[in-house]
Amino acid sequence: MSSDVSRADILRPIQRTTKAYYVALGVASLFAGIWAIAWIYQLYHGLIVTGLSDWGTGGGVTWGMYIGLFIWWVGIAHGGIILSAAVRLIGLTRYQPVARLAELLTIGALMMAGLMIIVHLGRPDRVVWSVVLAFPRTIHTSPLIWDVTVITMYFVLTATYLALTLRYDVSRLRDDLPDRFSPVYTVLTLGYSEEEDPVVQRMVWWLALAIIILAPLLLHGGVIPWLFQLLPSMPGWYDSVQGPQFLTIALSSAISGVIILSYSFRVRYDWGHLLTDDIFRGLTMWLGLFVLLFLWLQLQQIISGVFAPPIAVAAATDAMLGEPLYWAAIGLAVLVLAFSFITVVRPAWFSKERAVLASVAILAATFTEKVLFIVEGMMYPGFGLYRAVPGSYFPSVVELSTLAGTIAMVAMFFLVVSKVIPVVELHVVEDKHGQARSDRGDGEVNQ
Amino acid sequence: MSTEDSSCGCDTCRCSTEAGDEASTAPLPWESGDSFHPIGKGWEKEMRAMLDDTEYDTDLGMEMAEDAMRLVAGEITEEEFHTEYHDAVTEEFGTDDRPLPNAFSNRDGDVSLAEHLEKLVDGDISRRETMKKMGLGAAAVGLGSGVFGGSGEDEDPTFVDTEAAQEDENDGTQWGMVIDLERCDGCLQCVIGCMEENNTSTGANWMYVLTYEDERTEEENFLVRPCQHCSNAPCAKVCPVEARHIREEGGMVLTDYETCIGCRYCQVACPYGVNYFQWGEPDTPLEDIERVDVSTDDLQAMDAEERRETLEGSGDHFRDGRGREVDSRPRKGTMGKCTFCPSRQDGNMGEDAVGTVACMDACDAAGMSAIHFGDMNDPESRPNRYLERRREVEPRADEKFEDPEEEWEEAVTGSPESQLSAYKLLEEIGTEPNVVYLGNEPGPEAEQVEGPVAYEDIGTVDRRKDHLDLGAAANEED
Numbered sequence: 001m002s003s004d005v006s007r008a009d010i011l012r013p014i015q016r017t018t019k020a021y022y023v024a025l026g027v028a029s030l031f032a033g034i035w036a037i038a039w040i041y042q043l044y045h046g047l048i049v050t051g052l053s054d055w056g057t058g059g060g061v062t063w064g065m066y067i068g069l070f071i072w073w074v075g076i077a078h079g080g081i082i083l084s085a086a087v088r089l090i091g092l093t094r095y096q097p098v099a100r101l102a103e104l105l106t107i108g109a110l111m112m113a114g115l116m117i118i119v120h121l122g123r124p125d126r127v128v129w130s131v132v133l134a135f136p137r138t139i140h141t142s143p144l145i146w147d148v149t150v151i152t153m154y155f156v157l158t159a160t161y162l163a164l165t166l167r168y169d170v171s172r173l174r175d176d177l178p179d180r181f182s183p184v185y186t187v188l189t190l191g192y193s194e195e196e197d198p199v200v201q202r203m204v205w206w207l208a209l210a211i212i213i214l215a216p217l218l219l220h221g222g223v224i225p226w227l228f229q230l231l232p233s234m235p236g237w238y239d240s241v242q243g244p245q246f247l248t249i250a251l252s253s254a255i256s257g258v259i260i261l262s263y264s265f266r267v268r269y270d271w272g273h274l275l276t277d278d279i280f281r282g283l284t285m286w287l288g289l290f291v292l293l294f295l296w297l298q299l300q301q302i303i304s305g306v307f308a309p310p311i312a313v314a315a316a317t318d319a320m321l322g323e324p325l326y327w328a329a330i331g332l333a334v335l336v337l338a339f340s341f342i343t344v345v346r347p348a349w350f351s352k353e354r355a356v357l358a359s360v361a362i363l364a365a366t367f368t369e370k371v372l373f374i375v376e377g378m379m380y381p382g383f384g385l386y387r388a389v390p391g392s393y394f395p396s397v398v399e400l401s402t403l404a405g406t407i408a409m410v411a412m413f414f415l416v417v418s419k420v421i422p423v424v425e426l427h428v429v430e431d432k433h434g435q436a437r438s439d440r441g442d443g444e445v446n447q
Numbered sequence: 448m449s450t451e452d453s454s455c456g457c458d459t460c461r462c463s464t465e466a467g468d469e470a471s472t473a474p475l476p477w478e479s480g481d482s483f484h485p486i487g488k489g490w491e492k493e494m495r496a497m498l499d500d501t502e503y504d505t506d507l508g509m510e511m512a513e514d515a516m517r518l519v520a521g522e523i524t525e526e527e528f529h530t531e532y533h534d535a536v537t538e539e540f541g542t543d544d545r546p547l548p549n550a551f552s553n554r555d556g557d558v559s560l561a562e563h564l565e566k567l568v569d570g571d572i573s574r575r576e577t578m579k580k581m582g583l584g585a586a587a588v589g590l591g592s593g594v595f596g597g598s599g600e601d602e603d604p605t606f607v608d609t610e611a612a613q614e615d616e617n618d619g620t621q622w623g624m625v626i627d628l629e630r631c632d633g634c635l636q637c638v639i640g641c642m643e644e645n646n647t648s649t650g651a652n653w654m655y656v657l658t659y660e661d662e663r664t665e666e667e668n669f670l671v672r673p674c675q676h677c678s679n680a681p682c683a684k685v686c687p688v689e690a691r692h693i694r695e696e697g698g699m700v701l702t703d704y705e706t707c708i709g710c711r712y713c714q715v716a717c718p719y720g721v722n723y724f725q726w727g728e729p730d731t732p733l734e735d736i737e738r739v740d741v742s743t744d745d746l747q748a749m750d751a752e753e754r755r756e757t758l759e760g761s762g763d764h765f766r767d768g769r770g771r772e773v774d775s776r777p778r779k780g781t782m783g784k785c786t787f788c789p790s791r792q793d794g795n796m797g798e799d800a801v802g803t804v805a806c807m808d809a810c811d812a813a814g815m816s817a818i819h820f821g822d823m824n825d826p827e828s829r830p831n832r833y834l835e836r837r838r839e840v841e842p843r844a845d846e847k848f849e850d851p852e853e854e855w856e857e858a859v860t861g862s863p864e865s866q867l868s869a870y871k872l873l874e875e876i877g878t879e880p881n882v883v884y885l886g887n888e889p890g891p892e893a894e895q896v897e898g899p900v901a902y903e904d905i906g907t908v909d910r911r912k913d914h915l916d917l918g919a920a921a922n923e924e925d
Contacts, residue, residue: 045919046779047709048727053912056720057655060912062711122709122724122780130688130706137689144687144712232876233681233718311891383718383873385657385670387895388910396918 005274005429011176012269013418020268025415028408035405038398039119047122051396059388061378063120065395068371069402070116071224073109074151075250075366076257080106080158081208081215082286083258088208094282097274097428100165101265102258104423106158108413109257110151112406117148119402143230146223154215161207164200167192169426181420188421220250228377236316236377241300248294252333253366255287256359261414263356265423274424277352281343284355288340291333291362298330316380319390326372329365336362367403483513504539507532621698621881622787623676623823624807625830627837628886630817631669633658633898637818639905640809641673644788646731646776649921650911651723653785654806658898661890667899668887671818673806674721674785675872675880676700682713682722691782694767698881699787701773705743707781714782718873722784725777726915727922736775737764746770759794768793787820802829823881830883834869837885 042049053060083102086092118124131138131148138145170177171189225246228237259280266275305317320326336358343350379390417423484491494512498505511532518528529545536543633656641647641654657670680700683691690707693700702713714722739761746754747770754770767773767789774790777783791800807818821828826835870888871880902909914921 041919045922046727047724048915048921049918050726051916052726053915054651054714054720054723056722057652057909058650058723058911058915060915062714062722062724117710120710122711122726122782123707126688126706126708130690130708134687134689134706138687141684142687142712143685144710148687227712231681231685231716233716378715381718381720382876383720385659385889385893385895386720388912389720391912 007173007176007426007429009269009271009274010422010424010426010429011173013265013423014177014420016269017419021415025412028411028415031401031404031408032412035401035408038401038405042119042398043124049396049398051394051399053391053393055378055381055389055391056383056386057388058391060391061375061393063374063378064393065371065399066116066120066402067374068367069406070113070120071246071249071370071374072253072363072367073113073116073406074224075220075246075253075370076363077106077109077113077154077254078215078220078250079109079254079258079261080104081211082251082254084161084208085212088205089212093431095279096431097276097424098258098262098279098283100162100425101261101423102254103158103162104414104417105257105261105410107155107162108410110155110158111413112410113151114155115406116402143223143226147227150214150219150223154211154219157207157211157214161204161211163188164204164207165425166421167200168197169422172426173422178419184420216247216250221247228374233382234316234377234380235310235312235382236320236373236380239301239304241297245294245297245301248290248297249366249370251290252287252294252362255283255290256362256366259283259287259355259359260363263352265418266352271424274428280352280355281347281350284340284350284358285344287355287358287362288337291337291340295330295333295337312380312382312384315384316376319376319380320372323372323376325368329368329372332361332365336365483516504535507535507539618696619824620696621678621823622792622820623698623830623881623883624673624821625819625833625883625885626671627817627819627833628669628671628884630815631656631671632815633667633669633900634813634815635898635900635902635905636809636813636815637671637806638902638907640805640812641785642905642907644805645774645786646729646736647723647783647907648725648727648730648776650908650914651725651776651783652902652907652909652911653721653723653783655721656898657889657895659889659893659895661887661893663890664887667896668889668893669898670872670884670889672719672721672872673882674700674787675719675878675882676785676787678879678881679877681716681718681876681878685712685716687712694769694773694789696768697787697789697792699789699792700784701767701771701786701789702777702782702784704772704778704781704783707777709780709782711782718876718878722782723911724782725779727919728779729776731776733765733778737762738766739763743770743772755794760797761795763795764790766790766795768795823883834883834885 050064050066051060052062052064055062080103083095083099086094087096087099118127121127131145135145139149167189170185171192174185174189177185221243225242228234229239229242232238262275262279262283265271302317302321305313305320309317339349339354339358375393376390379393381389384390414423484494491509495505495509498508514523514528514531517523518525533543533545536545635656638652638654638656642652645653647653653673655672657672659668659670661668676699678693678698680691680693683693683700686692687710688706688708690703690705691700691713692703709724711722711724714724739757741757743766746757746766749757749770755768758766758768758770764775765772772778774786774788788800788804790796791803791805794801802821804818804820807820810816810818819830819833821830823830825831868886868888870884871882872884874880908914
C-alpha cells in the first residue's frame with residue numbers, strides 16, 4: 001500500500017476521459033434503450049406482454065421477475081449503509097476509500113428499485129395521486145405502503161447524507177473541477193463556510209445512525225419480507241424467518257455490488273494504491289460471513305419445511321427443493337463461502353479477480369433465489385384445489401430486458417456521476433497526508 | 448368442518464346473553480375501586496363536569512355511562528341497556544335512534560357490543576356505524592371521550608350525530624350467498640350468466656365452478672366459487688390505494704376501477720384466488736357498457752338524492768349508487784372480480800333486480816336454484832329462508848339404537864341437529880367470508896377434474912394463461 005494518494009488521484013475520473021469510457025457509455029445506453037423500448041411497448045399493450053397471469057384458475061403467477069428485481073436492487077442498495085456505518089459509526093477507516101462509491105450505489109440501486117415498482121404496475125399513471133390521497137389511511141394496513149414509505153425515507157436520508165459530505169470536498173476541489181458543471185457545484189456548496197464542517201460531521205454521524213436503524217431492520221429485514229411473510233394465503237411465504245433471511249441476502253448482494261464497483265474503478269483509474277488489496281480482502285471476508293448466515297437461514301426454512309410440515313407447506317417446500325435453479329443458487333453460495341474462508345487461512349489463494357467472480361456468483365444466486373421465492377410462493381397457494389395450480393411462469397422478453405436495462409442504467413449513473421463529483425472522499429487524501437495537504441497548491445495533475 | 452351454529456348470521460346462538468350471565472359472578476373492574484369507571488374517580492368527575500356544560504341531563508348521562516360499562520363487561524345485555532333508558536332518552540332528546548329490542552333479534556345476529564368495539568379498534572367498521580349501534584349512553588361518557596377522543600367544545604359529547612346516523616345508508620344489510628352444492632350439476636349456467644352480465648374478458652371467470660374428486664367421496668363433487676366477499680377481507684386490508692374496499696352499504700367487497708393502480712397485491716393476499724387482472728385491453732370496450740351520459744366525476748359530485756334519481760332504473764352498469772366505478776369488467780390495468788352486482792342492488796337495473804345477482808338468475812333459469820343470494824342479516828331473506836328449509840329434515844335419528852354394533856349401518860342420517868353440513872371456505876384463515884356452502888367440503892387432497900361442461904364450450908377458457916401467453920396479440924383477438 002503506497003501512501004502517495006493525491007488530489008490528482010481523486011480527480012482523475014473527472015479529468016481523464018478515454019475512448020473506453022465512451023464505449024462503455026454506448027453499450028450501457030444501448031441496453032437501457034432496448035429496455036426503454038420494451039417498457040413503452042408494455043405501456044401501450046398492458047402487462048399482457050409479460051409472462052404473468054392470474055393464479056388460481058388462471059394457471060400463472062401474478063408477481064414475477066419485476067418484484068424479484070425490486071427486492072434485488074433494494075438489497076444491493078444496502079452497500080452504502082454498511083460501508084458508511086463501518087466508516088462513520090464504528091470508525092473502520094480501512095473502508096473509507098470505498099464509502100462514497102457505496103453510497104452512490106445506494107442511490108443508483110434505490111432508483112432502480114423504485115422504477116421496478118412503477119414498471120410492475122398496471123396503471124403507473126395513477127401511482128402518485130392514488131397513493132397520496134389514500135396515504136393517511138393505508139399507512140396503517142398496507143405493507144406495500146410501508147414499503148414505499150421506508151424506501152422513500154432511505155432515499156432521502158442517503159441523498160441528504162451524500163449532499164452534506166460532498167460540500168466539504170467540492171468546496172476544496174472547486175478550482176480543479178470542470179466549469180461546465182459549475183451550476184451543480186454552486187448548488188451543492190450553497191452558503192458553505194468552513195465553520196460548518198464540525199457541525200456537518202455531527203449531523204452526518206446522526207444520519208448514518210438513523211439510516212443503519214432504518215435500512216437493515218426496517219427495510220430489508222422488515223417491510224420487504226413483510227410483503228410476503230404476513231400472508232397466510234401462501235404457505236411458502238408465511239414464515240417468520242423471512243425477515244432475517246431477506247436481510248442476509250441484502251447484505252451479501254450489497255457487498256458484492258461494492259466489490260464489483262470498486263474493482264471497476266480501480267482498474268480504470270489505476271487506483272491500486274487507493275482501493276487497496278486490503279480493502280478487497282476485508283470485503284470478501286464480510287461477504288463470506290453474510291453468505292454463511294444466508295445459508296444457515298435457508299437451512300432453518302428447509303428443516304421446518306420437511307420434518308413434519310402441514311400439507312400445503314410440504315408442497316411448497318418440495319417444489320423449492322425440486323427446483324434445479326434453487327440448488328444452483330445454493331451451490332454458488334456454498335462455493336463463495338468456501339472461497340472467502342479458505343483465503344483467510346491461505347492468503348495466497350486470494351485475488352481481486354476471484355473476489356469479483358465470487359461477487360458475480362452471489363448476485364446471480366440472490367437474484368435467482370428471490371425470483372424463485374416469489375414465483376414458487378404463488379404457485380403453491382394454501383388453496384390448491386384448482387387444476388391450474390401449480391401455475392407456470394417464465395419471464396417474457398420484455399421482463400428479461402429489464403434485468404439488463406437496470407444494470408445498464410446503474411452503470412450509466414456511475415459513468416455520469418464520476419465525471420461530475422469526486423467518488424472518493426477528499427478525507428482519504430487528507431488522512432493519509434496530514435492536514436497540510438488539504439490546502440490548495442498540491443493539485444498538480446500528474447498523469 | 449361443519450359450522451352448524453351461527454355461520455349464517457341467524458339467531459340460533461345466544462352466546463352473548465349467556466356469556467353475560469356467567470361473567471356477572473366474577474369481580475368487575477370498578478367493583479374494587481371507588482368509581483364505576485376503570486380509570487377512576489378523577490376521570491368520572493371530569494366527565495360529570497363535561498356533562499354539566501351541556502344542556503342535557505347530567506345524571507342521566509352518568510347513569511347510562513355506568514350501565515354502558517357494565518354492558519361492555521357483559522354484566523347486562525344490549526337489549527336490557529337499550530330498553531332501560533328508552534323513555535328517558537326520548538324525553539331528554541325528543542328521539543331515541545338507538546336500536547330497540549326487536550332490532551336485536553334480526554339485525555346483527557349475536558354480535559355483541561363488545562365485539563363491535565373490538566372491530567372499531569381494528570378499523571373494521573366506521574365510527575358512525577358504531578355510534579349508531581352503541582346508542583347514546585355509551586358514546587356519551589363511558590366511552591365517548593376515550594374511544595372517539597371527541598371532547599372538543601363544538602363537539603358535544605352527549606349528542607350523537609343522529610342526523611348523520613339517519614342519513615347513513617348502511618341499514619345493516621350484508622349481502623351474501625348460500626350455495627347448495629348438492630343441487631349443483633356443473634352446468635356452468637351461472638358462469639355464463641356472470642360473463643354476459645359483466646362482459647368479462649376471456650378466462651376472467653369471476654364465477655367459477657370446480658368439479659373435483661375426493662378419495663373419501665365417490666361421486667362427482669362441485670364447488671361453486673364466486674368471490675367470498677369477506678367481512679375481514681385481506682385484499683382490502685393490503686390495498687395501497689383503498690381501491691379494493693368493503694362497501695359500507697351491503698358489505699360487499701369492491702374495486703374502484705378509477706383509483707386502482709394495478710399492483711395486484713389484493714390478488715396476492717386473497718386466499719381464494721378469485722381475482723382476475725385486466726392484463727390487456729378488455730374484450731368489451733367501455734362504449735359497449737351501458738351507462739347514463741354523466742361522467743363519473745359529475746355523478747360523485749351530485750348529492751345523494753340527485754344521484755339516486757339519475758341512476759335509478761337507468762341501466763347504468765358501470766357505477767354503483769355512490770357513483771363509483773365498481774361494476775362490470777375493470778378498466779385495462781386494474782383488478783376485477785365478482786362484485787355481487789352492485790348496480791342491481793342499488794336499483795340501477797330497476798326495483799325487481801334489487802336483491803338478485805346474475806349468476807343466481809341464471810341458476811334459477813336452469814331450474815337448479817343452487818345459488819341463494821340475499822341479505823345474510825335478514826332472517827326473511829332468501830338465503831336464510833333456504834337454510835331454514837334445509838334444516839327441516841325428518842329427525843330420523845331420534846330413535847336410539849338398541850344395539851349400536853348391529854344397527855349403525857342402518858342409520859341414514861346423523862343427529863337431528865346436524866342434518867345440514869354447512870361450511871365457509873377457508874374460514875380458519877379468519878377472513879369471515881359471506882358465502883355459506885351446503886354439502887361436501889373439499890379435503891386437502893381433493894383434485895379438480897374435467898367437469899360435465901367444458902369452459903371452452905361456453906365461450907371462455909379455463910386456464911387463462913394459455914390465452915394471455917398470446918401477449919399483445921390477445922388484445923386484438925376477441
